[in-house]
Amino acid sequence: MKFNPEKYRIPDEPMKPFIDADEIWEYINNAKPTKEKVREIIAKSLDKHRLNLEEVATLVNTTDPELVEEILQGARTLKERIYGNRIVLFAPLYIGSKCTNNCQYCGFRTENKSALRMTLSDEEIVQEVEALEDNGQKRLILVYGEHPEYSADYIAHTVKLVYGIKKGNGEIRRVNINAAPLDIEGFRKVKEAGIGTYQIFQETYHPEAYTWYHPSGKKKDYDWRLTSLDRAQEAGLDDVGIGALFGLYDWRFEVLALVRHTNHFEACYNVGPHTISFPRIKSAAGLNITDKYFVSDDDFVKLVAILRLAVPYTGMILTAREPIEIRRQVIQFGVSQIDGGTKLELGSYHESKNEQQDLNKEQFEINDNRSLGEIIDELIDHNYIPSFCTACYRLGRTGEHFMEFSVPGFIKRYCTPNAILTLTEYLVDYADENVKQKGYKLIDKTLAELNGHQNTEEIKRRIERIKAGERDLYF
Numbered sequence: 448m449k450f451n452p453e454k455y456r457i458p459d460e461p462m463k464p465f466i467d468a469d470e471i472w473e474y475i476n477n478a479k480p481t482k483e484k485v486r487e488i489i490a491k492s493l494d495k496h497r498l499n500l501e502e503v504a505t506l507v508n509t510t511d512p513e514l515v516e517e518i519l520q521g522a523r524t525l526k527e528r529i530y531g532n533r534i535v536l537f538a539p540l541y542i543g544s545k546c547t548n549n550c551q552y553c554g555f556r557t558e559n560k561s562a563l564r565m566t567l568s569d570e571e572i573v574q575e576v577e578a579l580e581d582n583g584q585k586r587l588i589l590v591y592g593e594h595p596e597y598s599a600d601y602i603a604h605t606v607k608l609v610y611g612i613k614k615g616n617g618e619i620r621r622v623n624i625n626a627a628p629l630d631i632e633g634f635r636k637v638k639e640a641g642i643g644t645y646q647i648f649q650e651t652y653h654p655e656a657y658t659w660y661h662p663s664g665k666k667k668d669y670d671w672r673l674t675s676l677d678r679a680q681e682a683g684l685d686d687v688g689i690g691a692l693f694g695l696y697d698w699r700f701e702v703l704a705l706v707r708h709t710n711h712f713e714a715c716y717n718v719g720p721h722t723i724s725f726p727r728i729k730s731a732a733g734l735n736i737t738d739k740y741f742v743s744d745d746d747f748v749k750l751v752a753i754l755r756l757a758v759p760y761t762g763m764i765l766t767a768r769e770p771i772e773i774r775r776q777v778i779q780f781g782v783s784q785i786d787g788g789t790k791l792e793l794g795s796y797h798e799s800k801n802e803q804q805d806l807n808k809e810q811f812e813i814n815d816n817r818s819l820g821e822i823i824d825e826l827i828d829h830n831y832i833p834s835f836c837t838a839c840y841r842l843g844r845t846g847e848h849f850m851e852f853s854v855p856g857f858i859k860r861y862c863t864p865n866a867i868l869t870l871t872e873y874l875v876d877y878a879d880e881n882v883k884q885k886g887y888k889l890i891d892k893t894l895a896e897l898n899g900h901q902n903t904e905e906i907k908r909r910i911e912r913i914k915a916g917e918r919d920l921y922f
Contacts, residue, residue: 459714462677464670466652471500471703478504485514489521492756495529497713503706506753507699515749522752522780525759532893533832533866535762535784536819537586537623538579541793542567542605544810546592548664550650551735552695552728554810555592557664558735563808565793566596569608576609578797580617582788582819583877585835585869588623588646590810593666599633602626603640610641616876616918621837623688627665628675634682643840644721646688647675651695652704660695660736680716686840687712688764689720693750694728694741702750706757722762722784723754729768730812748777755781770814778831788819820882823873827885832893833873834866838921864906865921867893871913 457467478501488502498506509515543566546555555562567575579587589605591597606622623644624637637645651657654669661667676687689708691701709719727742742750755763765774765782767789778785790796791809804812823833838861867890874886890910897903909920 459711461681461715462674464673465711466654466673466704466707468653468655468700471652471700471707474500474504474703475507475699478508480505480509480511480514482511482514485509486517489517489756492759493521493525493528495525495759497709497759498706498757500703500706500710503703503753503757504699506756507702507750518749518756519752519780522755526755526781526783529759530783531832531863531866532830533834533836533862534778534782534826535586535834535836535866536584536787536822537588537621537784538584538786538788538796538819539590539625539766539791540572540575540579540587540609540796541590541791541810542572543591543594543597544793544808545594545596546664547595548593548666549662550664550666551660551662552650552692554734556735567793571794572605572608573612574797575794576612576619577614577617579788580612580614580619583617583823583835583873584788584819585619586621586623586643586837587619588625588644591624591626593627593664597626599629599636603636606637606640606642616872618919620835620919621840628672629678631678631682634679634684638682638684642684643837644686644688645676645679645684646690646722646724647672648690648692648724648726649673649704649708650692651701652691652708653696653700656696676712676720677715680712680718685716685718686721688722688724690722690724690726690764692726692728693747694738695736696740698740698742698746698750702753702757705754709758709761719758720761722764723758724764724766725751725754726766726768729814744773747773748780751777751782752780767813767815768811771817774815775825775829785822787817787822789813789816820877820879823878824882824885827882827889830889830892832863832866832889833870834862835869835873836862836865836921838865841921861922863893863897864902867906868909868913868920871910872918875914 457465459465484505488505492498506518544555545564545566549557609619609622621643623646624642625646628647649672657669679687689705691705693701705723712719727747762783763781764784765777767786791813826833870886874883878886894903912920
C-alpha cells in the first residue's frame with residue numbers, strides 16, 4: 448500500500464505537540480533514492496527552496512558515494528550563495544552548573560555527586576566577560592542549568608550585567624541564551640533584557656527515547672520542552688534556536704524531526720529557527736548511555752550537509768565538542784557559526800584554566816581548545832572572513848523581517864560587508880602583525896570580488912573610519 452503522509456500528519460497549532468514518530472519513520476522507510484531524484488532535490492535547494500520531509504528522507508537514505516559527494520558539494524555551493532565566505536564567531540559562558548534534572552548524558556546530572564556545583568557571582572561574571580573582551584569576543588551565549596535559582600528574572604539580570612561591561616574597545620554586542628524552557632511571562636522578561644537568540648535543544652525528538660534519557664526533573668516533560676519555543680514566539684521573542692544531541696537516537700530520525708520543527712514554526716508563526724545546532728555526544732562525567740546511536744564522522748559530515756540543503760536560510764552552529772580535523776572538514780558544508788577560544792569550566796576564562804579538563808567541573812568534554820586568535824588565523828588562511836557581526840539583531844532583522852532577507856538569499860548583501868567591518872576591528876585592536884597582514888589581504892581580495900557591488904566604496908570608507916578610531920559600524 449502506498450505511503451499516505453496525511454494519515455500521520457498532526458495539524459500544526461500553536462502551543463500543541465507536533466511530532467509523530469510514526470510519520471517520520473514512514474518517510475524514512477519509504478524513501479528510495481535514485482540519481483535523478485537526488486539531483487533534482489539538490490537543484491531545488493540550490494534554487495533556495497526549502498525541502499519537504501520526503502525529500503529530506505531521500506537524502507538521508509542516500510548511500511551511493513557519488514551521490515553523497517554531490518550532496519556535500521551542493522551544500523558547499525548553497526552556503527556560499529547565501530552567506531558568502533564569512534564565519535560568525537562566539538563563545539559560551541557558563542553562568543551556573545546547578546541542575547535539578549538527571550539527563551543520562553550530562554555531567555551536571557543530579558546523580559553525579561562528584562560534579563562541582565556553582566553559580567558565578569556578579570563580580571566573577573564581570574571578570575569572565577572582561578577576559579573574553581580582552582581576546583576580542585563580541586558575541587556570547589550564556590549557559591545555565593535548570594534550577595530554581597536561574598529564573599527568568601535572574602537570566603535577565605545577568606544579560607543586562609554582561610551588556611554593561613566595557614573594557615577598552617571591548618564590548619559584548621549580542622548575548623544569546625541556552626537555558627531551560629520558560630513560561631510566556633518568563634520569555635517576555637528575557638526579551639525585554641535585550642537578548643539575541645534563545646536556544647533550546649529537544650536533545651532527542653523521539654518520545655520513547657526521550658523518556659529513557661530524562662528519568663527525573665522538570666526536563667522529563669517532553670511536551671513542555673517541545674513547545675517551549677512556541678511560548679517564546681507567543682511572548683514576542685521571535686529569534687530562537689533549535690537542535691538535537693546526535694547520538695541519543697537514529698540520526699536520520701533527528702534530522703527529519705529538526706525539519707519538522709522548522710515546518711511547525713513556519714506554519715504557526717511564519718518564521719523559521721534563526722539557528723540549528725547538531726552537537727554530538729562527547730565524554731561527560733557519569734555518562735550513562737551506550738554507543739548504539741553514536742554518529743560516525745562520515746555520517747556527521749553528511750547530516751550537516753543535508754540540514755544545510757533542507758533549510759537554506761537558517762544559521763548552522765558547529766561547536767568545539769568536535770575535534771579540530773572534523774571542524775575543518777564540516778565547516779565547508781553549511782556551517783555559518785562556530786565557537787572559538789571555548790572554556791566550559793565556570794570561571795576559567797580569566798584564570799586561564801581548562802588546559803587540562805576536569806569533567807566533574809564541566810558539562811562535557813571539548814575537543815578543540817585552541818584560542819580565538821588561533822582559530823581566526825586559520826580561518827583567514829582558508830579564505831573565510833571571521834565575523835563578529837550583530838547587525839541583524841540590532842537593526843530588527845529578526846523573525847519575519849529576517850525571513851524576508853534570508854529565504855530568497857539576500858542576507859549575503861549584509862553578511863559580507865559587516866563581516867569585513869568586524870574583522871577590521873579585530874585586526875586593529877587584537878591581532879598580531881602577521882594576522883593583520885593576512886587579514887587585510889583577505890579583505891582586499893573580498894572587496895575586489897564584490898566588483899563594485901554592495902557599495903564597496905562605502906565599505907572602504909568605513910574601514911578607514913575604524914582604523915581612525917571609530918567602532919561598531921555596520922549595515
